[in-house]
Amino acid sequence: MLLRFTKMHGLGNDFMVVDLVSQHAHIQPKHARQWADRHTGIGFDQLLIVEPPHDPDVDFRYRIFNADGSEVEQCGNGARCFARFVHDKRLTTKRRIRVETKGGVIELDTRPDGQVCVDMGPPRLVPKDIPFIAEVEAPNYRVEVDGIEHELAAVSMGNPHAVLRVDSVDEAPVHQLGPRLEHHPRFPRRVNVGFLQVVDRQRARLRVWERGAGETQACGTGACAAAVAAISQGWMDSPVQIELPGGRLSIEWAGPGQPVMMTGPAVRVYEGQVRL
Structure with missing residues:
Protein backbone atom coordinates (compact mmCIF):
# COMPACT_ATOMS: atom_id res chain seq x y z
CA MET A 1 0.00 0.00 0.00
CA LEU A 2 1.00 3.63 -0.49
CA LEU A 3 1.15 5.69 2.68
CA ARG A 4 0.85 9.49 2.54
CA PHE A 5 3.29 11.49 4.66
CA THR A 6 4.46 15.06 5.21
CA LYS A 7 8.08 16.13 5.73
CA MET A 8 8.35 18.89 8.36
CA HIS A 9 10.94 20.53 10.56
CA GLY A 10 11.18 22.63 13.69
CA LEU A 11 14.39 24.70 13.60
CA GLY A 12 16.03 22.07 11.40
CA ASN A 13 15.04 19.13 13.64
CA ASP A 14 13.26 17.19 10.88
CA PHE A 15 10.36 14.77 10.87
CA MET A 16 8.30 12.45 8.74
CA VAL A 17 4.68 12.88 9.88
CA VAL A 18 2.09 10.19 9.16
CA ASP A 19 -1.68 10.52 9.65
CA LEU A 20 -3.16 7.27 10.95
CA VAL A 21 -6.52 8.89 11.64
CA SER A 22 -7.65 8.92 8.00
CA GLN A 23 -5.21 6.17 6.89
CA HIS A 24 -4.84 2.68 8.32
CA ALA A 25 -1.45 0.98 8.58
CA HIS A 26 0.71 -0.94 11.04
CA ILE A 27 4.02 0.90 11.30
CA GLN A 28 6.88 -0.98 12.96
CA PRO A 29 10.32 0.12 14.25
CA LYS A 30 11.94 -1.42 11.14
CA HIS A 31 9.97 1.02 8.97
CA ALA A 32 11.29 3.98 10.98
CA ARG A 33 14.88 2.77 10.56
CA GLN A 34 14.39 2.23 6.82
CA TRP A 35 12.71 5.57 6.13
CA ALA A 36 15.12 7.53 8.35
CA ASP A 37 18.14 6.72 6.16
CA ARG A 38 19.15 9.96 4.42
CA HIS A 39 20.71 8.11 1.47
CA THR A 40 18.22 5.32 0.73
CA GLY A 41 15.08 6.54 2.51
CA ILE A 42 13.29 9.81 3.24
CA GLY A 43 15.69 11.01 5.93
CA PHE A 44 14.64 12.41 9.30
CA ASP A 45 15.50 12.66 12.99
CA GLN A 46 12.13 11.32 14.16
CA LEU A 47 8.99 9.72 12.76
CA LEU A 48 5.78 11.26 14.17
CA ILE A 49 2.53 9.33 14.06
CA VAL A 50 -0.91 10.93 14.49
CA GLU A 51 -3.48 8.50 15.93
CA PRO A 52 -6.97 8.69 17.46
CA PRO A 53 -6.76 9.10 21.25
CA HIS A 54 -7.21 6.35 23.83
CA ASP A 55 -8.52 8.95 26.30
CA PRO A 56 -11.82 10.61 25.28
CA ASP A 57 -10.76 13.82 27.06
CA VAL A 58 -7.91 14.48 24.60
CA ASP A 59 -7.91 15.21 20.86
CA PHE A 60 -5.16 12.97 19.48
CA ARG A 61 -2.53 10.40 20.36
CA TYR A 62 1.05 11.27 19.38
CA ARG A 63 3.73 8.59 18.90
CA ILE A 64 7.42 9.24 18.25
CA PHE A 65 10.08 6.94 16.80
CA ASN A 66 13.75 7.88 16.64
CA ALA A 67 15.85 7.22 13.55
CA ASP A 68 17.15 4.01 15.19
CA GLY A 69 13.60 2.67 15.55
CA SER A 70 13.28 3.22 19.30
CA GLU A 71 9.97 4.67 20.50
CA VAL A 72 10.36 7.64 22.84
CA GLU A 73 8.13 9.54 25.25
CA GLN A 74 8.29 13.12 24.04
CA CYS A 75 9.65 15.51 21.40
CA GLY A 76 9.11 19.25 21.75
CA ASN A 77 9.96 20.31 18.19
CA GLY A 78 7.87 17.40 16.97
CA ALA A 79 4.96 18.57 19.11
CA ARG A 80 4.93 21.93 17.35
CA CYS A 81 5.01 20.20 13.94
CA PHE A 82 2.24 17.87 15.13
CA ALA A 83 0.02 20.88 15.96
CA ARG A 84 0.69 22.52 12.61
CA PHE A 85 0.08 19.22 10.77
CA VAL A 86 -3.32 18.39 12.28
CA HIS A 87 -4.45 21.98 11.69
CA ASP A 88 -3.22 22.10 8.07
CA LYS A 89 -4.75 18.69 7.32
CA ARG A 90 -8.07 19.80 8.85
CA LEU A 91 -8.06 16.92 11.28
CA THR A 92 -9.22 19.53 13.78
CA THR A 93 -10.53 23.10 13.69
CA LYS A 94 -9.28 23.85 17.20
CA ARG A 95 -6.36 26.19 17.70
CA ARG A 96 -5.67 24.68 21.14
CA ILE A 97 -5.57 20.89 21.40
CA ARG A 98 -4.75 18.30 24.06
CA VAL A 99 -2.53 15.44 22.93
CA GLU A 100 -1.78 12.11 24.57
CA THR A 101 1.90 11.07 24.46
CA LYS A 102 3.87 8.23 25.99
CA GLY A 103 5.24 10.82 28.44
CA GLY A 104 1.85 12.28 29.42
CA VAL A 105 -0.73 14.77 28.09
CA ILE A 106 0.49 18.06 26.57
CA GLU A 107 -1.40 21.11 25.27
CA LEU A 108 -0.58 22.72 21.92
CA ASP A 109 -1.66 26.21 20.84
CA THR A 110 -1.29 27.17 17.15
CA ARG A 111 -1.10 30.96 16.91
CA PRO A 112 -2.15 33.17 13.98
CA ASP A 113 1.49 34.15 13.29
CA GLY A 114 2.39 30.49 12.66
CA GLN A 115 4.24 30.05 15.94
CA VAL A 116 3.17 27.17 18.16
CA CYS A 117 3.17 27.34 21.96
CA VAL A 118 3.44 24.01 23.77
CA ASP A 119 2.49 23.50 27.42
CA MET A 120 5.02 20.79 28.24
CA GLY A 121 3.75 20.31 31.79
CA PRO A 122 5.93 20.55 34.93
CA PRO A 123 9.47 19.17 34.75
CA ARG A 124 10.25 16.06 36.77
CA LEU A 125 13.30 16.42 39.00
CA VAL A 126 13.02 13.44 41.35
Whole structure:
Protein backbone atom coordinates (compact mmCIF):
# COMPACT_ATOMS: atom_id res chain seq x y z
CA MET A 1 0.00 0.00 0.00
CA LEU A 2 1.00 3.63 -0.49
CA LEU A 3 1.15 5.69 2.68
CA ARG A 4 0.85 9.49 2.54
CA PHE A 5 3.29 11.49 4.66
CA THR A 6 4.46 15.06 5.21
CA LYS A 7 8.08 16.13 5.73
CA MET A 8 8.35 18.89 8.36
CA HIS A 9 10.94 20.53 10.56
CA GLY A 10 11.18 22.63 13.69
CA LEU A 11 14.39 24.70 13.60
CA GLY A 12 16.03 22.07 11.40
CA ASN A 13 15.04 19.13 13.64
CA ASP A 14 13.26 17.19 10.88
CA PHE A 15 10.36 14.77 10.87
CA MET A 16 8.30 12.45 8.74
CA VAL A 17 4.68 12.88 9.88
CA VAL A 18 2.09 10.19 9.16
CA ASP A 19 -1.68 10.52 9.65
CA LEU A 20 -3.16 7.27 10.95
CA VAL A 21 -6.52 8.89 11.64
CA SER A 22 -7.65 8.92 8.00
CA GLN A 23 -5.21 6.17 6.89
CA HIS A 24 -4.84 2.68 8.32
CA ALA A 25 -1.45 0.98 8.58
CA HIS A 26 0.71 -0.94 11.04
CA ILE A 27 4.02 0.90 11.30
CA GLN A 28 6.88 -0.98 12.96
CA PRO A 29 10.32 0.12 14.25
CA LYS A 30 11.94 -1.42 11.14
CA HIS A 31 9.97 1.02 8.97
CA ALA A 32 11.29 3.98 10.98
CA ARG A 33 14.88 2.77 10.56
CA GLN A 34 14.39 2.23 6.82
CA TRP A 35 12.71 5.57 6.13
CA ALA A 36 15.12 7.53 8.35
CA ASP A 37 18.14 6.72 6.16
CA ARG A 38 19.15 9.96 4.42
CA HIS A 39 20.71 8.11 1.47
CA THR A 40 18.22 5.32 0.73
CA GLY A 41 15.08 6.54 2.51
CA ILE A 42 13.29 9.81 3.24
CA GLY A 43 15.69 11.01 5.93
CA PHE A 44 14.64 12.41 9.30
CA ASP A 45 15.50 12.66 12.99
CA GLN A 46 12.13 11.32 14.16
CA LEU A 47 8.99 9.72 12.76
CA LEU A 48 5.78 11.26 14.17
CA ILE A 49 2.53 9.33 14.06
CA VAL A 50 -0.91 10.93 14.49
CA GLU A 51 -3.48 8.50 15.93
CA PRO A 52 -6.97 8.69 17.46
CA PRO A 53 -6.76 9.10 21.25
CA HIS A 54 -7.21 6.35 23.83
CA ASP A 55 -8.52 8.95 26.30
CA PRO A 56 -11.82 10.61 25.28
CA ASP A 57 -10.76 13.82 27.06
CA VAL A 58 -7.91 14.48 24.60
CA ASP A 59 -7.91 15.21 20.86
CA PHE A 60 -5.16 12.97 19.48
CA ARG A 61 -2.53 10.40 20.36
CA TYR A 62 1.05 11.27 19.38
CA ARG A 63 3.73 8.59 18.90
CA ILE A 64 7.42 9.24 18.25
CA PHE A 65 10.08 6.94 16.80
CA ASN A 66 13.75 7.88 16.64
CA ALA A 67 15.85 7.22 13.55
CA ASP A 68 17.15 4.01 15.19
CA GLY A 69 13.60 2.67 15.55
CA SER A 70 13.28 3.22 19.30
CA GLU A 71 9.97 4.67 20.50
CA VAL A 72 10.36 7.64 22.84
CA GLU A 73 8.13 9.54 25.25
CA GLN A 74 8.29 13.12 24.04
CA CYS A 75 9.65 15.51 21.40
CA GLY A 76 9.11 19.25 21.75
CA ASN A 77 9.96 20.31 18.19
CA GLY A 78 7.87 17.40 16.97
CA ALA A 79 4.96 18.57 19.11
CA ARG A 80 4.93 21.93 17.35
CA CYS A 81 5.01 20.20 13.94
CA PHE A 82 2.24 17.87 15.13
CA ALA A 83 0.02 20.88 15.96
CA ARG A 84 0.69 22.52 12.61
CA PHE A 85 0.08 19.22 10.77
CA VAL A 86 -3.32 18.39 12.28
CA HIS A 87 -4.45 21.98 11.69
CA ASP A 88 -3.22 22.10 8.07
CA LYS A 89 -4.75 18.69 7.32
CA ARG A 90 -8.07 19.80 8.85
CA LEU A 91 -8.06 16.92 11.28
CA THR A 92 -9.22 19.53 13.78
CA THR A 93 -10.53 23.10 13.69
CA LYS A 94 -9.28 23.85 17.20
CA ARG A 95 -6.36 26.19 17.70
CA ARG A 96 -5.67 24.68 21.14
CA ILE A 97 -5.57 20.89 21.40
CA ARG A 98 -4.75 18.30 24.06
CA VAL A 99 -2.53 15.44 22.93
CA GLU A 100 -1.78 12.11 24.57
CA THR A 101 1.90 11.07 24.46
CA LYS A 102 3.87 8.23 25.99
CA GLY A 103 5.24 10.82 28.44
CA GLY A 104 1.85 12.28 29.42
CA VAL A 105 -0.73 14.77 28.09
CA ILE A 106 0.49 18.06 26.57
CA GLU A 107 -1.40 21.11 25.27
CA LEU A 108 -0.58 22.72 21.92
CA ASP A 109 -1.66 26.21 20.84
CA THR A 110 -1.29 27.17 17.15
CA ARG A 111 -1.10 30.96 16.91
CA PRO A 112 -2.15 33.17 13.98
CA ASP A 113 1.49 34.15 13.29
CA GLY A 114 2.39 30.49 12.66
CA GLN A 115 4.24 30.05 15.94
CA VAL A 116 3.17 27.17 18.16
CA CYS A 117 3.17 27.34 21.96
CA VAL A 118 3.44 24.01 23.77
CA ASP A 119 2.49 23.50 27.42
CA MET A 120 5.02 20.79 28.24
CA GLY A 121 3.75 20.31 31.79
CA PRO A 122 5.93 20.55 34.93
CA PRO A 123 9.47 19.17 34.75
CA ARG A 124 10.25 16.06 36.77
CA LEU A 125 13.30 16.42 39.00
CA VAL A 126 13.02 13.44 41.35
CA PRO A 127 15.66 10.91 40.20
CA LYS A 128 13.35 7.88 40.00
CA ASP A 129 10.92 9.85 37.81
CA ILE A 130 13.60 10.84 35.24
CA PRO A 131 14.82 7.99 35.57
CA PHE A 132 18.30 8.56 36.99
CA ILE A 133 20.14 6.57 39.62
CA ALA A 134 20.89 8.79 42.61
CA GLU A 135 20.27 8.48 46.34
CA VAL A 136 18.67 11.92 46.77
CA GLU A 137 17.42 14.77 44.56
CA ALA A 138 19.99 17.51 43.97
CA PRO A 139 20.45 20.50 41.63
CA ASN A 140 23.58 18.87 40.20
CA TYR A 141 25.13 15.43 40.16
CA ARG A 142 28.65 14.15 39.48
CA VAL A 143 28.80 11.39 36.88
CA GLU A 144 32.03 9.60 36.03
CA VAL A 145 32.98 8.84 32.42
CA ASP A 146 36.36 7.21 31.69
CA GLY A 147 37.69 8.21 35.11
CA ILE A 148 36.65 11.88 34.75
CA GLU A 149 33.78 13.35 36.77
CA HIS A 150 31.29 15.59 34.96
CA GLU A 151 28.79 17.82 36.75
CA LEU A 152 25.29 17.76 35.28
CA ALA A 153 21.65 18.47 36.03
CA ALA A 154 19.11 15.68 35.45
CA VAL A 155 15.62 16.66 34.27
CA SER A 156 12.69 14.87 32.67
CA MET A 157 10.41 16.73 30.25
CA GLY A 158 8.50 13.51 29.63
CA ASN A 159 11.84 12.15 28.38
CA PRO A 160 15.19 12.12 30.25
CA HIS A 161 17.78 14.89 29.89
CA ALA A 162 21.25 15.58 31.24
CA VAL A 163 22.34 19.25 31.09
CA LEU A 164 26.00 20.24 31.33
CA ARG A 165 27.09 23.87 31.55
CA VAL A 166 30.02 24.66 29.23
CA ASP A 167 32.07 27.76 28.50
CA SER A 168 31.50 27.44 24.73
CA VAL A 169 29.14 25.20 22.78
CA ASP A 170 31.49 25.55 19.81
CA GLU A 171 34.21 23.71 21.73
CA ALA A 172 31.94 21.34 23.70
CA PRO A 173 32.71 17.58 23.30
CA VAL A 174 29.23 16.83 21.97
CA HIS A 175 30.19 13.88 19.77
CA GLN A 176 32.63 12.42 22.29
CA LEU A 177 30.83 12.83 25.62
CA GLY A 178 27.25 12.82 24.27
CA PRO A 179 27.09 9.12 23.32
CA ARG A 180 29.00 8.05 26.45
CA LEU A 181 26.47 9.79 28.69
CA GLU A 182 23.54 8.63 26.53
CA HIS A 183 24.38 5.02 27.42
CA HIS A 184 25.64 5.66 30.97
CA PRO A 185 24.36 3.03 33.44
CA ARG A 186 22.99 5.73 35.77
CA PHE A 187 20.39 6.52 33.08
CA PRO A 188 18.44 3.23 32.76
CA ARG A 189 16.46 4.38 29.70
CA ARG A 190 19.38 6.26 28.13
CA VAL A 191 19.38 10.05 28.08
CA ASN A 192 19.46 13.14 25.84
CA VAL A 193 22.53 15.27 26.59
CA GLY A 194 22.48 19.07 26.43
CA PHE A 195 25.58 21.29 26.38
CA LEU A 196 24.53 24.73 27.65
CA GLN A 197 26.43 28.00 27.30
CA VAL A 198 24.86 30.82 29.34
CA VAL A 199 25.33 34.13 27.49
CA ASP A 200 23.44 36.39 29.93
CA ARG A 201 20.39 36.29 32.24
CA GLN A 202 17.95 35.91 29.33
CA ARG A 203 19.92 34.19 26.57
CA ALA A 204 21.82 30.92 26.18
CA ARG A 205 23.24 28.71 23.44
CA LEU A 206 22.62 24.97 23.35
CA ARG A 207 23.71 21.86 21.47
CA VAL A 208 21.99 18.53 22.08
CA TRP A 209 23.04 14.94 21.56
CA GLU A 210 19.67 13.19 21.18
CA ARG A 211 19.09 9.66 22.38
CA GLY A 212 18.76 7.41 19.34
CA ALA A 213 19.38 10.21 16.80
CA GLY A 214 22.76 11.84 17.55
CA GLU A 215 23.25 15.60 17.38
CA THR A 216 20.28 17.40 15.84
CA GLN A 217 19.79 20.98 14.71
CA ALA A 218 17.37 21.59 17.56
CA CYS A 219 15.72 19.77 20.47
CA GLY A 220 12.59 21.27 22.03
CA THR A 221 12.53 19.16 25.18
CA GLY A 222 16.29 19.70 25.46
CA ALA A 223 15.76 23.48 25.38
CA CYS A 224 13.08 23.14 28.08
CA ALA A 225 15.34 20.98 30.27
CA ALA A 226 18.24 23.40 29.83
CA ALA A 227 16.01 26.35 30.78
CA VAL A 228 14.77 24.52 33.89
CA ALA A 229 18.35 23.71 34.94
CA ALA A 230 19.53 27.29 34.35
CA ILE A 231 16.58 28.97 36.10
CA SER A 232 16.52 26.59 39.07
CA GLN A 233 20.24 27.13 39.70
CA GLY A 234 19.99 30.91 39.42
CA TRP A 235 21.98 31.26 36.21
CA MET A 236 19.08 32.75 34.22
CA ASP A 237 15.66 34.40 34.65
CA SER A 238 12.43 33.40 32.90
CA PRO A 239 11.54 33.93 30.10
CA VAL A 240 14.71 32.77 28.34
CA GLN A 241 15.79 32.57 24.72
CA ILE A 242 17.58 29.32 23.85
CA GLU A 243 19.64 29.51 20.66
CA LEU A 244 20.19 26.16 18.95
CA PRO A 245 22.08 25.50 15.70
CA GLY A 246 18.75 25.55 13.83
CA GLY A 247 17.26 28.65 15.45
CA ARG A 248 15.75 30.10 18.61
CA LEU A 249 13.10 28.93 21.08
CA SER A 250 11.41 30.98 23.79
CA ILE A 251 10.99 29.14 27.12
CA GLU A 252 9.03 30.27 30.18
CA TRP A 253 9.04 28.54 33.58
CA ALA A 254 7.75 30.03 36.84
CA GLY A 255 9.41 27.46 39.11
CA PRO A 256 8.81 24.08 40.79
CA GLY A 257 5.40 22.55 40.11
CA GLN A 258 4.70 24.97 37.25
CA PRO A 259 4.47 24.00 33.55
CA VAL A 260 7.22 24.78 31.06
CA MET A 261 5.92 26.81 28.10
CA MET A 262 7.85 26.51 24.82
CA THR A 263 7.17 28.72 21.78
CA GLY A 264 8.71 28.35 18.33
CA PRO A 265 8.07 27.69 14.62
CA ALA A 266 6.92 24.61 12.70
CA VAL A 267 7.49 24.34 8.94
CA ARG A 268 6.01 22.04 6.29
CA VAL A 269 8.63 21.05 3.69
CA TYR A 270 6.85 18.71 1.25
CA GLU A 271 4.20 15.99 0.81
CA GLY A 272 4.95 12.49 -0.40
CA GLN A 273 3.99 8.83 -0.52
CA VAL A 274 5.95 5.78 0.56
CA ARG A 275 5.24 2.13 -0.12
CA LEU A 276 4.61 0.19 3.07
